[in-house]
Amino acid sequence: MKDYTRIARKITWVLFLSQGLSSAGFIAAFTVNALVAVDLTGRTAMAGVPGALYVVGQACGALVWGFSMEWIGRRRALAFGQVLG
Numbered sequence: 001m002k003d004y005t006r007i008a009r010k011i012t013w014v015l016f017l018s019q020g021l022s023s024a025g026f027i028a029a030f031t032v033n034a035l036v037a038v039d040l041t042g043r044t045a046m047a048g049v050p051g052a053l054y055v056v057g058q059a060c061g062a063l064v065w066g067f068s069m070e071w072i073g074r075r076r077a078l079a080f081g082q083v084l085g
Contacts, residue, residue: 030054 033050040046069077 030051033054034047037046037050038044065077065081072080
């Protein structure tokens with residue numbers, strides 16, 4: 001018989017740590033992108049451009065993905081996303 005409580009606790013910690021590291025990496029990349037944009041252009045007004053492009057790209061991707069899920073069905077689209085990932 002397996003100790004499901006111990007296994008669940010271990011899985012929870014792994015998910016917590018991976019999500020925390022992922023969030024920290026995302027925040028660091030967002031900050032570095034702003035600094036690089038200012039360094040490349042020489043204008044502080046351009047600091048938000050990389051972040052804005054990232055958000056717009058994600059919004060466009062979500063729109064395409066949403067329409068594809070409607071067209072081919074939710075289960076098939078999720079399976080296709082797993083294969084792509």
